[in-house]
Structures are given as C-alpha cells and as structure tokens.
Amino acid sequence: MSVIAARLSNTGTLFTSTAGEGFDETSQTTISVSPTGFYADELDEVTGTDNGAAMQQLNSSVLRVSGVFDEVTGIA
Secondary structure, three states: OOOOOEEEOOOOOEEEOOOOOEEEOOOOOOOEEEOOEEEOOEEEOOOOOHHHOOEEEOOOOEEEEOOOEEOOOOOO
8 A cells, every 4th residue: 555755835835744753853864755754965945946836855955945844734
C-alpha cells in the first residue's frame, strides 16, 4: 500500500505527515521524501520562488516554497 508523505498546495504550502519526523534540515544534505519525513539541506519559506512557482528545488539542496512548511495540519 502506498504511503503519502507530503502534499503541496497550489498556494505553495507544503504539508507533511504528522506521523513522521516532519521537516528535517539536519539528517541529510540532499532533498528527499520518505514515509517518515521530508529532508533538505535548507528549507526556505522566506526568500520566495522564481516565477511564482509553488515550490522550487535548487541544485544546492535548498527547497523553497512560496507559502509555508506545515507539519502540524497533516496531509489529509
């Protein structure tokens, strides 16, 4: 059975499952998603994204969203 680990809204809010670790900037230096968390070297919700995109992944393993990172609401 598939496990949904994250969901991105069209307004740029990135939701992650409340059952896992949430967003993690310390365990990995690359951007990845697992059933237990969302990983990146840096999670940036301040700078904004290019061309109004909801999410942007940079070669430097920085993940930017145009909204916020939400690990409280859940993905339902």
